Structures are given as structure tokens and as C-alpha cells.
Amino acid sequence: MTGWNASDIPDQSGRTAVVTGANSGIGYVTARELARRGARVVLACRSGERGTRALEQLRSDVPGAEAEFRKLDLGDLASVREFATSYDSEAGGDGLDLLINNAGVMALPYRRTADGFETQFGVNHLGHFALTGLLLPRLLRTPGARIVTVSSAFHALGNIDMGDLNSERNYRRWLAYGRSKSANLLFVHELARRLAAMGSDVVAAAAHPGYAETNLQAAAPKMEGRKAAERVMRLGNRALAQPASAGALPSLYAATAPGVSPDSFTGPRFLGWQGAPAKSWRAKWTLNDTAGERLWEASEGLTKVSPSFAGRGA
Structure with a gap:
């Protein structure tokens, strides 16, 4: 993996990718570079205004790109x-080659999603669990499909608490963030195990960007009106973080490089902070089969989405 960069992305012509949170940061770079290599990209974003603006920017950056906002x-x-x-209705019989579960929130004050889940767990894990489950039949029908879920080195802050998935007993924002990122890795672990059990060639892998300059770090201070903290975050980004173009490389590697292993975790080479994509350290609890199965079952119950593995095998 030494020195791997965006110019090493294989030709993606004829492939379709859905990238969540593609309106900015590493999500936008991921979508842009896939489009640059010929993929049809779907920018899946919460804000219509920001999503439309990102689509216009992508078409400017990559003239002739086949892209859309949803x-x-x-x-x-x-x-x-x-x-x-x-x-599904508009894609018809077309396949889905890449699902990049990139969107996320970080260290927010306690909030709940529309369905009543703690926001970090609800957005970072449950939303992507449901999306993957609903799109899984299409991915299973596509030869060589991949599912890449973006976690974080901060998953090391905490293992999930199966007795308090919504952090109702004692909410600490950074611990909740770490647990949501551990949930991402446990989800990938269990998904890869289930795909292997059915003989599927779909690859479920994880990645993290290290410390990359995005809007994520300043989102919580901005939401709370803490202007001084927001400035500190932005100054820290400029001084210490690698650009989003570098932070997106682990996701792009996991999505496109030959030989990526199921349940692998790719991050920046230098201390998991910066540099070219490399195999990343992960906490042992994110490789626990029993915990992965329990989280999967709990996620099915909470989302009312039961991923179907009926489809194409290897």
C-alpha cells in the first residue's frame, strides 16, 4: 500500500456508487474521485441546498461526470x-457496485433522532445499518460489489454498552461518539461474517480518515453557539490536520483497490493520523463475534430492518 493515492484508483467505468454525506469533506472527495475515474455517483445528503451545491461543484471539478443528488x-x-x-424504483434492474457509508456526526450535545435514538448512535450506526440492509439485495446481485463503512480511530474511546445503546443513563459526548464508531466496526465484522457464510463475494470493509480537515470538528461548538471553541477547532484543523483529499484515501482504497479483505480496517499509515492508506489498528472488542451478533439483532429490532441475504453468491 506504500504511497497509494487517488491516481491509483482503478477505472470505475460502468460502476455505480452511493456515497452518504457527500456534500463536503471526505464524502465529497470520495464521490469526486470515483466520478473522475468514470463511476456514476449518487450524492446522498441530508440538506437539499448543500447537496445541490455539491453536485454543481462536482460537475465543475469533473466535466462530464455522471452524478446526481438524492x-x-x-x-x-x-x-x-x-x-x-x-x-430501487428508478434504478430498475441496474446493480449497485459501491455503498460508501461515510456520513456522520461527532461529539454533539445530547439530542435524539426523529425516531428517538441518541443522535450519534442513531446517525452513525443505525441509519447506515438500515440503509445497507435495504440496499443489500441490489449489492448482492452485483458482481464485485463493496460496502465501505467509515469509522474512526476514536472508536478506542469505548466499547458499545448493550444495556444502554442510547446513552440514556450517563451521556458523555465523546464516549458516545467512540461507542458509535465501535458499532460501525462491529457492524462491518458481523456483515462480513454473514456474507462469507452465504458464499457471497461482496466485500464489507471499514476505513477511517485519521485527522482530516472537515466541518465535523466544529459542528458541535457551532450548534451550541460556542464561538471560541469553534475557532479553536478550526485553527487546530489548519495547523494539524491533513486535507480532506488525503483523509478520503483510506475510503477510496477500501472501495477500489484490488485485494481488499473482508472486515479489513484501513487508515492513514503514520500513527493512524496522516499518510497513505495502510492496515489500521482496531480494538479487540470490534472483532467479537458474540457482540457483533447481539448488536445486529438489536439494530434489527430498533430499525425494523432485517437485511435479506437471499441473492447472488460467489
Whole structure:
């Protein structure tokens, strides 16, 4: 993987990718670089205004790109279902080659989603669990499809608490964030195990951007009106973070590089902070089969989405 960069992305002509949170940051870069290599990209974003603006920017950056914006609010399961239903109806018999579960929120004050879930767990994990489950039949029908879920090195802040998935007993925003990112990795682990059990060649993998300059870090201070903290976050980004173009490389590697293993975790090479994509350290609890199965079952119950594995095998 030494020195791998966006110019190493294989030709993506004829392939279709859905990228959540593609209106800015590493999501936008991921969509842009896939489009640059010939993929048809669907920018799945919560804000119609920002999604439309990102689509216009992408078409400017990549003249002739085949791209579209579709509204998706991962904090509202009705929106997730609507997205999947409309995508299925309009895509017809076409396949889906890449699903990049990129969108996320970080260290927010306690909030609940439209369905009553703690926002970080609800958006970062449950929304993507439901989206993946609803789109899974289409992915299973597509030879060589991949599902890439973006986690974080901050998953190390905490294992999930099966008795308090919504952090109702004692909410600490960074711990809740770490648990939601551990949930991402456990989801990938269990998804990869289930795909292997049915003999599917669909690859479920995870990635993280290290410390990349995006809007994510300043979102919570901005939401709370803490202007000084927001400025500190933005200054820290400029001084210490790698650009979003570099932060997107692990996701792009996991989505396109030959030989990516199921349940792999790719991040920046240098201390998981910056640099070219490389195999990343992950906490042992994210590789626990029993925990993965329990989280899967709980996620099915909470979202009322039961992913169907009936489809194409290897």
C-alpha cells in the first residue's frame, strides 16, 4: 500500500456508487474521485441546498461526470426507507457496485433522532445499518460489489454498552461518539461474517480518515453557539490536520483497490493520523463475534430492518 493515492484508483467505468454525506469533506472527495475515474455517483445528503451545491461543484471539478443528488437523512428512518425505495424504483434492474457509508456526526450535545435514538448512535450506526440492509439485495446481485463503512480511530474511546445503546443513563459526548464508531466496526465484522457464510463475494470493509480537515470538528461548538471553541477547532484543523483529499484515501482504497479483505480496517499509515492508506489498528472488542451478533439483532429490532441475504453468491 506504500504511497497509494487517488491516481491509483482503478477505472470505475460502468460502476455505480452511493456515497452518504457527500456534500463536503471526505464524502465529497470520495464521490469526486470515483466520478473522475468514470463511476456514476449518487450524492446522498441530508440538506437539499448543500447537496445541490455539491453536485454543481462536482460537475465543475469533473466535466462530464455522471452524478446526481438524492436526499437522505440518516437521522430519520422514514427518509432512509424513502431513499432506498426511490433508488430501487428508478434504478430498475441496474446493480449497485459501491455503498460508501461515510456520513456522520461527532461529539454533539445530547439530542435524539426523529425516531428517538441518541443522535450519534442513531446517525452513525443505525441509519447506515438500515440503509445497507435495504440496499443489500441490489449489492448482492452485483458482481464485485463493496460496502465501505467509515469509522474512526476514536472508536478506542469505548466499547458499545448493550444495556444502554442510547446513552440514556450517563451521556458523555465523546464516549458516545467512540461507542458509535465501535458499532460501525462491529457492524462491518458481523456483515462480513454473514456474507462469507452465504458464499457471497461482496466485500464489507471499514476505513477511517485519521485527522482530516472537515466541518465535523466544529459542528458541535457551532450548534451550541460556542464561538471560541469553534475557532479553536478550526485553527487546530489548519495547523494539524491533513486535507480532506488525503483523509478520503483510506475510503477510496477500501472501495477500489484490488485485494481488499473482508472486515479489513484501513487508515492513514503514520500513527493512524496522516499518510497513505495502510492496515489500521482496531480494538479487540470490534472483532467479537458474540457482540457483533447481539448488536445486529438489536439494530434489527430498533430499525425494523432485517437485511435479506437471499441473492447472488460467489
